[in-house]
Amino acid sequence: MRYFDPKTIFLAGHAQHIVLVHFPIALLISSVFFDLLARWTGRVEPAIAGAYNLYAAAVSAPFAAITGLLAWRWQLEGARLRGPLLLHLSAAAVVVVLCGSLAWFRWWRGGTPGSPLPPAFYVAGFAAVVAVVATAHLGGILSGVVIPSH
């Protein structure tokens, strides 16, 4: 068995989705964590970290989504959208929209780094984290890492 076959690595049907998807997941969760830390400590450094993590999440999320669509087309041969596959795609769409909206709001708002963010921002950030966790869990089911109970 060849563990490092270049053809398998670079031309896999999953289109590297399972590799790239971890970036927006980690960056979004880190962003929310740093924002909460900034609010709790009143320090500007976590706020800056939170902002840049959010921008990176918003940039990487569409790429992860595109590779997901390619994986659906190439590996799953465009299987019908139903069950966990439909839920996964729907939840991923919510994540991309929320991530982009939060990043756009933060960029447009500008202001002094570390200045308090409106409460609705934290609520939306928490909702984005819940959505990304649900999306990831469904991705685990689709890839066979998580076996759902019957």
Place this chain on the structure above:
Amino acid sequence: MILRRSLAIVTVLFLTSVPAREPARASANAPGDQPAKVAVTIDNFNYGPSTVTIPAGTTVVWTNQDDVPHTVTSDDKVFASPVLDTGEKFEYTFKKPGTFPYYCTVHPKMTGKVVVK
């Protein structure tokens, strides 16, 4: 003495009249009939049964009853199904004897085997 002999005869007759149980196998039809079919269910990320033993000429029918898509792909590229959605089937008739391991290309840890006698 007569009673013992009679009892022994009855016992032998009884034992020889009960057929021995054989492992479950696909029943081969008479020549000229449609090939026999054996069903394998795909559910909960498993092929059930994972190993089937069949005579040559038998058709194996895989049915995906899981909520996610799967495939049935031979290790040696002898047969390969398209991606099977829930409810979809794939059939292959095994004409030559041999052992044919297979797996799901989407979930490679799902494996099964067809043994053709």
